[in-house]
Amino acid sequence: MSCNIELICPDCRSKLQHDSRGYNCLACGSSFEILDENIIDLLPKHNKAGDEIIYRHSDYKSQFPYLSEIRNYFYTKKLAAWSMSWGHKNLIRLIGGNVNRTQVDLGIGRGDHYDYVDDKNSLIGVDYDADAMRDIRKKGIDAPLVRADITRLPFPDQSFDVVTSTNAFEHFYYIEVCIEEIYRILKNDGVLAVSFPIVGGWLMDTLSRFGPQREFKRRYGLNWDKVLKVEHCNTSRYILEAVRRLFIIKKIIWSPFVISSHNLNMFVTFQAYKNLEFI
Numbered sequence: 375m376s377c378n379i380e381l382i383c384p385d386c387r388s389k390l391q392h393d394s395r396g397y398n399c400l401a402c403g404s405s406f407e408i409l410d411e412n413i414i415d416l417l418p419k420h421n422k423a424g425d426e427i428i429y430r431h432s433d434y435k436s437q438f439p440y441l442s443e444i445r446n447y448f449y450t451k452k453l454a455a456w457s458m459s460w461g462h463k464n465l466i467r468l469i470g471g472n473v474n475r476t477q478v479d480l481g482i483g484r485g486d487h488y489d490y491v492d493d494k495n496s497l498i499g500v501d502y503d504a505d506a507m508r509d510i511r512k513k514g515i516d517a518p519l520v521r522a523d524i525t526r527l528p529f530p531d532q533s534f535d536v537v538t539s540t541n542a543f544e545h546f547y548y549i550e551v552c553i554e555e556i557y558r559i560l561k562n563d564g565v566l567a568v569s570f571p572i573v574g575g576w577l578m579d580t581l582s583r584f585g586p587q588r589e590f591k592r593r594y595g596l597n598w599d600k601v602l603k604v605e606h607c608n609t610s611r612y613i614l615e616a617v618r619r620l621f622i623i624k625k626i627i628w629s630p631f632v633i634s635s636h637n638l639n640m641f642v643t644f645q646a647y648k649n650l651e652f653i
């Protein structure tokens with residue numbers, strides 16, 4: 375496996391040198407390891423935007439042991455897993471497969487999006503959670519997997535034809551910085567396509583109150599509102615507003631009810647292009 379895209383230092387953005395043990399930055403001296411399962415660990419050593427807030431957050435710390443169980447809960451409930459698949463399908467409806475295009479997926483997690491693309495080994499997966507990405511190798515996928523901080527992406531300017539993300543934007547702290555990073559790494563004629571649950575909408579919030587909320591109170595005595603506040607830091611309205619600062623949104627798919635409403639849907643998927651006025 376090799377990464378066709380050049381990698382840069384997340385600390386100082388200089389080109390990285392590759393050797394058998396990992397990647398080194400000759401400019402600032404940072405060095406980066408390759409983890410087991412061939413995951414390239416390019417978390418910044420100095421320039422971290424995200425760590426501090428979330429990992430010192432007392433609610434996050436108390437909930438952390440349960441977060442993977444929360445994830446498993448969603449993926450083992452058929453109805454929840456089925457509704458989570460809408461985002462992936464809608465993305466493919468908007469932008470098609472990924473053949474002959476350079477594509478990165480941000481917040482790839484356990485790699486669900488690989489199930490929906492044609493050329494699996496060419497889709498670069500990025501996530502903060504190396505454990506989640508280890509599961510991707512179990513699917514026999516050999517694509518480059520990069521552990522990164524989404525506010526300091528280790529890719530040069532204008533590297534990608536396509537940037538995608540499914541069911542992840544609601545989790546990204548410093549979403550404005552993430553969107554600036556996406557703007558930087560996307561080619562000027564590239565496409566951004568993103569899908570996420572409608573946090574802050576009436577239907578989604580109501581369903582989650584009657585489903586997961588009860589379950590988490592019963593199982594762990596956890597206050598679901600607090601869990602959600604940490605896990606889902608961005609509402610759908612805020613995400614779209616932040617995207618529109620730098621991108622022009624061309625198409626939106628609302629699921630399941632098609633009409634344009636945050637309150638009456640569960641997921642939103644959009645396709646956007648760079649607003650080139652900012653270059």
Ligand SMILES: [Zn+2]
Binds near residue numbers: 386399
């Ligand atoms: Zn450096």
